[in-house]
Amino acid sequence: MTTRMKDIAKDLGVSVMTISKVLRNHPDVGDETRERVLARVKELDYQPNLAARSLVTGRSYLVGLVVPDLLHPFFAEVAKSLSDVLRGSGFSLIISSSEEDPAIEEQEINQLLARRLDALIIASCRSTVDLFFRIERRKTPYVLIDRTLPGLTANFVGVDDEAVGRLATKHLIDIGCKRIAHIRGPETSTGVHRMDGFKQALTQARLTIVDAYIISERKGDVETKQRGAEAMRQLLSLKPRPDGVFCFNDPLAMGAMNYALDQGIRIPEDLAVIGCGNLHYDDSLRVPLSSIDQHSRQIGEQAARLTLAILHSKVPPKPETVVLQPQLVVRASTRRRPAKKTTARVVKRDISGSIPTKLR
Amino acid sequence: MTTRMKDIAKDLGVSVMTISKVLRNHPDVGDETRERVLARVKELDYQPNLAARSLVTGRSYLVGLVVPDLLHPFFAEVAKSLSDVLRGSGFSLIISSSEEDPAIEEQEINQLLARRLDALIIASCRSTVDLFFRIERRKTPYVLIDRTLPGLTANFVGVDDEAVGRLATKHLIDIGCKRIAHIRGPETSTGVHRMDGFKQALTQARLTIVDAYIISERKGDVETKQRGAEAMRQLLSLKPRPDGVFCFNDPLAMGAMNYALDQGIRIPEDLAVIGCGNLHYDDSLRVPLSSIDQHSRQIGEQAARLTLAILHSKVPPKPETVVLQPQLVVRASTRRRPAKKTTARVVKRDISGSIPTKLR
DNA sequence: TTGAAAGCGCTACCAG
């Protein structure tokens, strides 16, 4: 069997309590005893069973993260920064992916609840709040990231998605686009709010909102790039063709651009394209892609900070909302002679948004 | 407080044991009693405390995964397929990242050991075996993925990295390259073996190995793309310049290509470039990148299969090694008029290797 | 079919 405190206690002729205290740096232990215990612990390479410990303390020092897709660099980046901060505070992060499937998300969250984690951080793909009320009934603190849910007052860290839509669309208007299309995202808050921002920018510029220029997500589990290509195919079949497109995210924009380029469309001359996410490969694409940076790293850091604050506070604090302001990053896909001077805040080189991909 | 079996037992006037049996589908319970218990469980939304359960059963139904970098699509893909398979078998996956830092890797593995996980799956960035001997002493089964360690006989799932190096280099030779360079990876098995394969292919083709054409990883934690650019700068300063480069991985190749293109080098005419990883954005780059597919999804699936086999077997089985054969994927960055007919197996369109990035 | 007793490995509490 594996070593237990009892074994060490017997070896050394001291009580189990003494071992326990030494291991938790409790002061009430004589120096000599402490040395002997530590020596034996090291010799046996002993580690206390954390499951047993958390059973009695009621705390697991485990935080759960649920994301819809680990392959998306945005969530990978969030996971990374989150994990960095938590590790520094003695918490471990257990990451699970819902594969953008509400049923899997529920299943994964149930698992995490059953394991009595100290807190949950969730980028939810659900559209109903029932699951979150259940979490609240279980008294497990949680922080939503990236996506909010209508009718749910909860801790939240994310970007201002209406501002994302406005910023991107206003930029297209500023460079002279007149017929602006939107390849929209799913029915989550991010998808809906970015589209709202898109419409707001058009309205503000006294441009009409053309329904046919808004392409909805196709049902089914196809690859994002392919969906982008399909959406672009639809747009190019319209008359008159749009001269600017705001895509819900960068993978979608990548697929859309590829299709357009393959059809001989010039970007940005015939068609300007902007995405969202500011992914690390944006500036290496066939046409480097303009994008909106959503501060993935900061989202992770703020979510971690908020989680730790909740865990350290005695009484459950009021839900806090952290909304970050998105930033425009201009690259070749929208670099045209401007129709009028751009008023948006422009970041020439992306620094904060660059995602370092380490060497394997 | 949170609900316990005791509470439900008291409510219903039955014993705790009966509840426990119902929840584990034990047959020895009367139908009527079972119904009553299930009804109350549902009503209270009760879930047994898995920490308590695993304390007595000695099994946690938790598998740990340690990767060097979640942001690298290869590891994200592995994590995804692994998680899919394990979830289907009733195991949860707890993912942690070592950030390519041996000390963090040790710390994370210690955490996982202390939590008494059922098994560990590790893509190690360590160069010594001591940590793994410790894991073995703890009797925790583990599976290495992607990277092996010299002097360690252990379960392993990964690609044949010498074959990766040979395949890539032979392809460059086949399309007529005469002065072939290598931007190599770190001192892990992947880095070393791919370079070995590179040298083997040169030797076999009776080309000399020029030391200056092999660029080593710079020390320090710089971004991969930048390292690729820096390596390319070095290569372009040599006389004569290389006419083909095999890069350890695709992010490195991306940085290298960008630099070369910015210097006015034509790819593939002046310089052919091939990477490894077959990442989903390879075909959307300024020059679509030829690459070697290392079957990330299959690595995850095989590692999961192997892990489950170990967990289900009564006695610890002998270490098993699964070595997958890499596949060449040709794109524009090496598409030249061939000097002689290529003999390598060529996949024109990448199907197996395409990595679906879901819509956020 | 049901349940009482014992204990998994650890820590809180309080007595010495």
Added chain:
DNA sequence: CTGGTAGCGCTTTCAA
């Protein structure tokens, strides 16, 4: 400073 007692929430074993 030290350590005994009690018990965290659950399952195993075995008797009724």
